[in-house]
Each structure stands twice: as C-alpha cells, then as structure tokens.
Amino acid sequence: MERTPLIIGAGPAGLSAGLELTRRGVIPTILESTGGIGGLARTQVDGDWRIDPGGHRFFTRSEEVADLWRSLLPEDQWLAVPRSSAMLVNNRYVRYPLMGRDLLLQLAVGDVVRGAGGYAWARLRRQTRIERRETSFQEWGRSEFGRHWYELFFDGYVRKTWLADPENIASDWANQRIKPIGWQLSKNEQAVDQDVFRYPRYGPGQLWEAAAKKLADAGVDIRQNAMATSAHYDGRTWTVATDRGDIVTGDALFSSMPLRLLVTMLDPAPPEHIRAVADQLRHRSLITVAVALRKHYDIPYNWVYTPGPNFHVGRIQNYRRWSQDLCPKGFNGTYLGFEYFLLPDQDLWLANEHGLGAIVERDLHQLGFKNPQIERVMITRSKFAYPIHDPARDRSVVRIRDYLREHYPSLHPIGRNGMHHYDNQDHAMLSAIRSVGKYFGENVDPWQVNTDLSYQEQGLRR
Known part of the structure; x- marks a missing residue:
C-alpha cells in the first residue's frame, strides 16, 4: 500500500517527522500556516539583522537528535556558546x-x-x-x-x-x-x-531552513501560508483543507498545531465533553522586540531574567553573546531582544511598533540606559509560543489523547503544541520521530518522551 502521510506544521516537530519519513523512503506533504520555517525556533531576518524569538540553546542527551543536528549543518556553522545568564533583582545582577x-x-x-x-x-x-x-x-x-x-x-x-x-x-x-x-x-x-551549548551561527532557523531544503530536495511538498482549517477522517483516509483552498489527502496525519485547535477542526467532530476539555487548554503568546542601540553597553550575559515589577519585559536576550553574526558586520553597538509574554487575546498583541517601542524604552531606562540611542527596532510575534501547565492540563490532555487513539488511530499529535507539553526542542523532535516509528508499526509510545522528573541542561553534547 502506498504511504501518503500529511504533516501539519513546519517547526522542529513537523520537520523532524518529515526527515524521519523520508529516511524510511516515504514522501509526506507538509502544511505550514505561516510564511516561515522553524516555528518558534525560526530566525526572522530584517536586512542584515537576525532575530531569535526565544533564545534557543541546542542541547540534548539523545545521540539520535545530536546526529540529526550535525547532519544538517557543517561543523563550521555551529558555535559553542557558554551559558551566562543572570537575574536582575533590586538593580543587582545575580548569576x-x-x-x-x-x-x-x-x-x-x-x-x-x-x-x-x-x-x-x-x-x-x-x-x-x-x-x-x-x-x-x-x-x-x-x-x-x-x-x-x-x-x-x-x-x-x-x-x-x-x-x-x-x-x-x-x-x-x-x-x-x-x-x-x-x-x-x-x-x-x-x-x-562546563555549561556550554551549541548554537547555529545565523540563529536557530538556519538549522530548520537546512532541514526544509533537504526535504524539498527529496521531493517533499512544503506548502507555506497554508493554515489547516478542517481534517476529515473516513476511517481510512485523511482529507485536510486549508484557508487558501488546498485539499490534500493522506493515509495518516501528523499534527504539531495546538491540540485545542486540532480538536475543533476534526470531522467527524469529537463529542462535546472532549471539545469542552480541549477548550480549557491555554497558551502563552510571545512578542520579541529586537532593539539595536548605537552605544555599546557591557552586559556580560547572554540572557537576563527580570522578575521585578518595575520591568514589563520578562527576559532580555543579548544577541551578540549568542552569535556576532546575528547583527551586521562592523556593528559595535548593543543588540538586545526583549521578550514580552501575553495571552493570545490581550490588547498588547495588536500593539504597533510605536506602542511597543514606548514599552521597550521604559524597560531600557530600568536597565540604567538613560538616553539610549536606538538605531533599529524589529518585532516578531509568536501567537502560540508556549502551552500553559495549569491543573486542568494533565486531566484534559490524557482524556483527549485516549479519545484520539481510539477514534482516530492514524492521527499522531507531535511536538510542544501538538501534545500540549512544555517540551525542550529535542523532546519535540523525539516525539515526532517516535510517532513515525508508531506509524510503521513499532511498539513505541511517543507520549512517554520527556517524562523524566529531571532533565537539566548542562554541558556540550557532541
């Protein structure tokens, strides 16, 4: 029987599923709702400036994942970045x-x-x-x-x-x-x-763009700006429609879209009680405002956490300590990424550059930059950035998972959003790889990925 799997999402999970399928000789179709590659782990480009929306440290204990990373980028495109993070409390940096x-x-x-x-x-x-x-x-x-x-x-x-x-x-x-x-x-x-991490020279999206190119070279159709709007299952075949008019069919569906949204678009629709628990699942959105300052400020950390109420920003990335290649050659100023967390329906989500710029300026003043000379402001929005782990999450996800297993056996939720689990990047990848194994009949449970109580990120995985 010909295998014709469909994948929703071209982030780390969706692309990893695609890579594993092609490794096994199967060519999937990938639907991506945005015009970018990599999900939250993308690199947004604005001229010679590059923006990492979330600060992605590449660490894993899995040789399988490490081998995949190394296969996608040559060694000279990887940097070893020492972790140098601090919390700014009461105007004092504490490592x-x-x-x-x-x-x-x-x-x-x-x-x-x-x-x-x-x-x-x-x-x-x-x-x-x-x-x-x-x-x-x-x-x-x-x-x-x-x-x-x-x-x-x-x-x-x-x-x-x-x-x-x-x-x-x-x-x-x-x-x-x-x-x-x-x-x-x-x-x-x-x-x-010893706390050192790998990082792609041009940001995390460099890795996932390389993955997308490898898939395209293998004949995989990656359709961008194609948001899935419905998924019909007749017991054998999946038929997925997108907002741009695509109608694609396949024998299996791998989904990294938010689990709550997936449940709402299934046809036949799950019963009301499953839709009700899915509706309880919540996400945080993320707005990253990248700010280039003409003056050089000595911030000896690549990531600063700001727990105090005097800051609106949650975390600040110091991009030049991640990679000098995230900013133009010859730039000697300061290049920071301000991360603002919000709910998807908050007013801040719709704020324009002027409104966000005013918030950033106040946070710059709190950092002690009284007269910052701002050269450039760039904004990146990620609507479903992180699933929220509230008390309802465990009960809801288990009920949804068990229902989907019974009624949609060829549906495979994958990744952080697809499984509504606050995974590391490598765990999202492993959930996709294990799901492909299950698709081929292997006795594996992708939902058991990342169930260890402890998984500390430390040391450089080679």
Whole structure:
C-alpha cells in the first residue's frame, strides 16, 4: 500500500517527522500556516539583522537528535556558546542558575539574612516531615528555595511570563527547567564553567531552513501560508483543507498545531465533553522586540531574567553573546531582544511598533540606559509560543489523547503544541520521530518522551 502521510506544521516537530519519513523512503506533504520555517525556533531576518524569538540553546542527551543536528549543518556553522545568564533583582545582577556564593556576596544584607533563614527552614521541613509531592509551582518553589528567595527570584517572574498565579500552575516542568542552588564556594565552579551549548551561527532557523531544503530536495511538498482549517477522517483516509483552498489527502496525519485547535477542526467532530476539555487548554503568546542601540553597553550575559515589577519585559536576550553574526558586520553597538509574554487575546498583541517601542524604552531606562540611542527596532510575534501547565492540563490532555487513539488511530499529535507539553526542542523532535516509528508499526509510545522528573541542561553534547 502506498504511504501518503500529511504533516501539519513546519517547526522542529513537523520537520523532524518529515526527515524521519523520508529516511524510511516515504514522501509526506507538509502544511505550514505561516510564511516561515522553524516555528518558534525560526530566525526572522530584517536586512542584515537576525532575530531569535526565544533564545534557543541546542542541547540534548539523545545521540539520535545530536546526529540529526550535525547532519544538517557543517561543523563550521555551529558555535559553542557558554551559558551566562543572570537575574536582575533590586538593580543587582545575580548569576543564574543560582549559586550560593553569588547569593551571599551579591545580594543586599537583608536579602541574604531573610533568604538564608527561609532556605534553612525549608530544608529542615523537607528532612523532618513526610510531605506530599508539591503540586503547584508555588509549593515547589518555596520548598526548593525558601519563601524569601523564591519570592525574590521566581514568584514575580512566573506571574509575568506564565500570566497566572503560581499557585495555579503545575510544578511538573520545574525540575527540568530550574536548577537547585549550587553551594560550591570556590570562584571557579566547575559545573558553571562546563555549561556550554551549541548554537547555529545565523540563529536557530538556519538549522530548520537546512532541514526544509533537504526535504524539498527529496521531493517533499512544503506548502507555506497554508493554515489547516478542517481534517476529515473516513476511517481510512485523511482529507485536510486549508484557508487558501488546498485539499490534500493522506493515509495518516501528523499534527504539531495546538491540540485545542486540532480538536475543533476534526470531522467527524469529537463529542462535546472532549471539545469542552480541549477548550480549557491555554497558551502563552510571545512578542520579541529586537532593539539595536548605537552605544555599546557591557552586559556580560547572554540572557537576563527580570522578575521585578518595575520591568514589563520578562527576559532580555543579548544577541551578540549568542552569535556576532546575528547583527551586521562592523556593528559595535548593543543588540538586545526583549521578550514580552501575553495571552493570545490581550490588547498588547495588536500593539504597533510605536506602542511597543514606548514599552521597550521604559524597560531600557530600568536597565540604567538613560538616553539610549536606538538605531533599529524589529518585532516578531509568536501567537502560540508556549502551552500553559495549569491543573486542568494533565486531566484534559490524557482524556483527549485516549479519545484520539481510539477514534482516530492514524492521527499522531507531535511536538510542544501538538501534545500540549512544555517540551525542550529535542523532546519535540523525539516525539515526532517516535510517532513515525508508531506509524510503521513499532511498539513505541511517543507520549512517554520527556517524562523524566529531571532533565537539566548542562554541558556540550557532541
């Protein structure tokens, strides 16, 4: 039987599914709703300027993923970038991941005393009580860092970037994303020195554009600006329509579009209770404002987190510390990316360059740049950037997953949005690769990708 799979989405998951299918001798059709390649991991280009919307560190423990990355770009197109992140609290830069030495030397005396006391109390409680596993991020953070240091570094940041009360956010992602305090007291902490990541010279999209070219050379039809609007399944064949009038058919459907939207466009439609739980799934949107300043400011970090209420921005990328090739040759100023998190229906989503520019200028002043000479402003919008892990997410996703397995056996949700799971880039890829294996009859469960409680990003994977 001829295999004719369809893929929705040309981000890391969709393209990885395409690469694995072609490796096995099958040519899929890919539908991408935008005019870009790479999803959130794209590189937006504006003249000689390049924008990474989300700051993508390339790290994996999977040799399978590492081999795929290396196969797409030659070695001279990869950079080894030391991780140098910090949190800006009370006008003080504190390195992140948090190190005990920095907390003791860089914070104000009051923050040291209150923080150390709260941390010691939290440690004592964990050792002397049998506590249930923390279910909310707030519970997890107070238990891990103590109340004061949790509130100083994480509470405001999570409220700002997740757009929800930390008490109403599940904690399951925290162990993978947030490292505990390191208490090595020497000046040359070996763990920090080894924290190095790969990064494509011209931004993350360079890798995914290479993947798209490889697929096109193999005969894969990648249709951009083709948003899927309906997906009909007759028990054997999928028929997908797009907003530009395409009608494509296939024997299987791999979908990296938001799971909530996928459920709404299925035909025959799932029952009302499945559509209701799907409607509860929420996403965060992201607006990245890239700002080039004529003056050089010494920010010795590639990523700055801003948990304080005095900042509107959630994170700031220092692009020249990611790659000098993200800005024009000869540019000696400062090139920053301001990341603003919002819900998809918030007014800020529709703000024009002037309105966003005013917000950025206020944040620049908070950074201490009193008279910044702005040379260029560039804006990138990502509507469904990150799935929100709230208490309803686990129950809803399991019910949807089980229903889809039973009634649409040749439907394969993949990736961060397709499975509504806050995955790393390599996990999104693995979910797609495993789904292709399932398509070929292998006894694998793609939903088990990235279920480890701990997955810390550290060290250069070669």
